[in-house]
Every structure is written in C-alpha cells, then in structure tokens.
Amino acid sequence: MSLVVYLAACVFGLTSVLLLRRPRTALRNPLTLSTCAAVALGALVFVCAAPASLATVNELTGVPNFGAPLTYGMLSAYSCAVLVLLINWRGGPRERVRRMVLRSIAAYGLLVAAIVVLFTLADADTERLTDLDTYYAATPFMREMILLYLLGHSAAMLAMCVVCLKWGREVRGLLRTGLRLILLGALLDVLGFQLTKYTAVVARWTGHDLDFLSTTVAPPMASLAALLCSAGFVLPRLLPPVLAHWRGLGDYRRLEPLWSLVRSVSTAPEPPTAWWQLPQARLQWREVSIHDGLLTLAPYFDHRVRERVRDSALRAGRSPHQARLAAEAAMLTDAARRAAAREEPPGTTGTYRLHATEVSGPGGLVELAQALNRPPAQAAAPDGTAPSSLSGPLAEPEEPHVA
Incomplete structure (x- = not known):
C-alpha cells in the first residue's frame, strides 16, 4: 500500500513544482501561492500516511502511533488549504477574502490542536500502521480524534463540491473543465475515502468487522481522488501556456x-x-x-x-x-x-x-x-x-x- 500512497504523493509534488515554476511571481500571487500550498500539503499527507513512513516516525519519536496525529494534523491542514484556495479562487473584496481566510485558518488550527490533545489523553500503546482507525474506533479519546479529523476533512470536501457546482455554471472553457475534475475528485474522496472510513468505524461501534473498507478500499480511492483534483488545479493554469508554446514552436518552424x-x-x-x-x-x-x-x-x-x-x-x-x-x-x-x-x-x-x-x-x-x-x-x-x-x-x- 505504501507504493500507491507514495505515487499519489509524487503526483501532488510534481503538480506543486509545475505551479511554482516561477517562485518570485508565484509568491506575490495569493491564488498561485494558496494553490501550491494546498497541493504541497496534499503530498505531505500521502507521505505521512504511508505505512513505511508511519513506522519510521513512530520509531524516531519512540511514541507508538505518533504518526497518527501527525497524519491527521496534516490532513486537517490540507483541508484548510483547500478552503483557502477556494476563497482566493472565487475572489471578491480584499477585506472579505482576508477575513474568510483567517477564519478558516483559525477553525482548522483549533481542530489540529484538539487532535493533538485527544491523542495525548488516549491510551494507544499498540502500534497500528494500516488499521488504526478501526482498531481504536471504540477507544476513549481516540474515537473522538478519529471522528474529528474525518468531520473536518468532510467539511472541506463538501464545501469544495458546493463551490465547484455553483461556480461551474458561471464559467466556461478550461476553468469549467478544471472545476469538473476537482468536483469529480472531491466526490470520489467523499464517497470512496470518507464514506468507507465512516462505515468501517461505525461497524466497529456496532460490533461488526468491515475493516477492509478502511484498509483496502479507502487508500486507492484517496489516491485517485488526489490525481483528479491535482489535474483540475493544474489544467486551467498550465494548459494555456503549454498550448501557446506549442503554437510558438510550430510558428518557429514555419x-x-x-x-x-x-x-x-x-x-x-x-x-x-x-x-x-x-x-x-x-x-x-x-x-x-x-x-x-x-x-x-x-x-x-x-x-x-x-x-x-x-x-x-x-x-x-x-x-x-x-x-x-x-x-x-x-x-x-x-x-x-x-x-x-x-x-x-x-x-x-x-x-x-x-x-x-x-x-x-x-x-x-x-x-x-x-x-x-x-x-x-x-x-x-x-x-x-x-x-x-x-x-x-x-x-x-x-x-x-x-x-
């Protein structure tokens, strides 16, 4: 499973490099900066979530399952970055955009802090690299931590779906195509990753075993969703200059x-x-x-x-x-x-x-x-x-x- 997760991380990382091909210009553009931040955090989430990475983090820190709050914190930061990206992409009065960005950062900052506190209070001494969500689904404080990170991520993805649906009716061309790809990726994340996680956790609460949904189905669905979202982020930003250079090459030869x-x-x-x-x-x-x-x-x-x-x-x-x-x-x-x-x-x-x-x-x-x-x-x-x-x-x- 680590190979699949690392592959998704590479896709996100390559997307970030392509978007940040002109660092000086990108750092002065809030939209480009927020896009790169969201994509880079998405890559870090996949790197941290890989079982090989979890084992290494746990071993280096000497704390069993320390990789769990690290991964969940990264996922919450990614969810926040997605919301910030949507706010900057949508645009509007500068003060309004700034206010909404600060509110999103504050809300998810509290969420990350709550994840850390809950992990500290929980009794999670048994290391679990692939099935932590279901293994500790009924453990006090761990249960709340797992549910909290899932709800935070769901809120961001559902907000992305709503914005893409609403905005997709107002725009045309490559931007509309990019929004559709992002929408498809977000829906796949909600249905293929989050819903399977929720189902497996609730099944544990009711005494059933559907762990395969969390350990086998969810990771590849998250990777595919990441691929579609990254394509949606990149397409409207990179395809026009790529086509312009292609036409330039043809004119150069002619x-x-x-x-x-x-x-x-x-x-x-x-x-x-x-x-x-x-x-x-x-x-x-x-x-x-x-x-x-x-x-x-x-x-x-x-x-x-x-x-x-x-x-x-x-x-x-x-x-x-x-x-x-x-x-x-x-x-x-x-x-x-x-x-x-x-x-x-x-x-x-x-x-x-x-x-x-x-x-x-x-x-x-x-x-x-x-x-x-x-x-x-x-x-x-x-x-x-x-x-x-x-x-x-x-x-x-x-x-x-x-x-």
Missing part, C-alpha cells in the same frame, strides 16, 4: 524558409540556442531577426516585380490577399538575390509596407514564409528574366559561363 532567406543580411544579435530556451522566446528572437533582415532588404525592393506577379496571380484566380502575398514573396526573393549579388538598388524603390509588418504577432511573417514555398506562375521580370525563386540561404552570385 518561419524557417523566410529566416533562411534573410538571415545573412540580418544584423540582429544571434538568437540563443540553449536547449532549455522556451519556444516562445525562440520565436520572438526569430521575429526580431527577420524584421531586421526585411529592413535591410527594403532598398532592394523592385515594385515592378511585385506588380507583375500580383497581376499574374489575380489573373490565375487567386484572391487579392493571396496575390499580394505571392507578389511580396517574389519581390523579397528578388531583393535577396540583388543583395547577395551586391547589385545597385533598382530605380523603383519607394515607401511600401509588407503585409507581414502591418499585422501584430508572427501570423503575417508565417504567411509570407509559406508563400515563399508556393512560387507563383512564371512572370517575366522587367529585365526579361524570370524572378528568382530563392527560398534558402542567400547564394553567392554565379560566375559567368565562358564558352
């Missing part, structure tokens, strides 16, 4: 034809190539470098090439936007050829803004890069030669062939 065309004339600093550099940062560096290269090539733009290719594309049935992209791609390719050959700028230069420079974000550059891979129908350049279809790095001018 810009390769354009970057290959202008990289030799770009004077921007060389972008970082460290393996840990996030796709969004790489994309921003590539955008800056490409824009710098476009500025360098601007004097070499030949508008006769652009107009001829545009007219040809329109006659071929392309939309005005597609024709403009094809024309700009041909003009840019011709400018790159002139720059590589160190030719004089054409006499048709003038003020012209590429579509890629008129729109924000990488979308315009991506469209231009993809247009470079779709050469238009052959249109004669002003000097009677076909416009170059360069799409790779700038090539050196060829030596003239001597017969």
